[in-house]
Amino acid sequence: MNCRICGAQLPEGAMFCGECGSSTSATPESRRPLDPRPGDTYVLHRSESGVISVPLQDHPPVEVPEVPANPGEPMRQEPPGGEASTGPSPVAPQVAAFVLTFTTGEVVTVSGDGLIGRRPMPQPGESFAHLVQIVDRGLSVSKTHLEFGEHDGGLWVADRFSSNGTVVRRPGEDGLRCEPGRRVQVPRGSRVEIGEQAFTVA
Template sequence: MTCRICGADLPEGAMFCGECGSSTSATPESRRPVDPRPGDTSVLHRSESGVISIPVIGEPVGVERRAEPEVSPPGPDATPSGPAGGVTWPAEPPVPAGPAEPAEPEGEPDAGSAVWVLRFTTGEVVSVSGSGLVGRRPMPQPGERFAHLVQIVDRGLSVSKTHLEFGEHDGDLWIADRFSSNGTVVRRPGEGGVRCEPGRRVLVPRGSRVEIGEQAFTVA
């Protein structure tokens, strides 16, 4: 009889492993932590009847992705692209009439993207477009990609390292609390505060105030 966690030899009838302390019925799968984030994907809207949920098709919660251009292998005259602002993007395929030009970096706002200005009570002022994370030391989960990682200074530690996520849907800005310690409250113009349910997307129109712990930012 062996422990399925550490592989130690166990006497017959043992209920716990003397080496790692695990139950003899435990398996690596049962010891794996459960992801607390909800599996649904929705954007919450305020309406006359209250809050309604509208699904966002094809987007996993917590991840805002942009379509990547399809590219062919570069030819001998193609100009390779490199990192710009911490983002790496592929080069466009060579054009017969002349050398290829580098594609726009992923995560940068294009001509049709909306831009929002976030003004924090900590003093930071950041212009954003697309997706991003906000916190004392925001860190994406494995497999996640964001255009912005907005780091703010909060000596009181009321703001979590990765406090909230933001993104764009149909030209509107939304935020989602990332299971922060002190939560997130949205105050839209002319309305009372709405505490965000962790993992749910909430629209924040321009002029809104978003409270994160003891800090806050306005959206312009």
């Protein structure tokens, strides 16, 4: 039989999975924790009294125009009246790309959102553009350690309630330990420490 949580092969009569520690009666739905993470994005500002969280203003979603079937053919836009427009075709907004260089040797270019860990797995109902798996023989990095995403052209990270936590070191600043579930902006040139490993953002 197989574990219904991680899919590992189990011997007959096993009560717990040797890979993930789950009960053999557990299901993905029964193991799904309540998600206490806020849906906002925060910029962390430093002050004499410590760290202050300031919410960013909400931005409306960007509409991306359709790409023509023939890439060499200019795109034609139909105005509400039905007549073809003679003006220049709108250009789809560029999605920022970030290069993550890990102390474990991996170098990954990402854009959009994703998860980082030894064996990153989305929760049921979640979907990500990237699942970045890194090798950490010391097991200091959690299986799903960190979530990242893009906001207003910049990168943010959020600790996914990992065992050893996440520390962000921005250029010219001291290390800032991330509050689990809270998004923290990470400018290029920053170092993000996850357990005993780390990666830089470029």
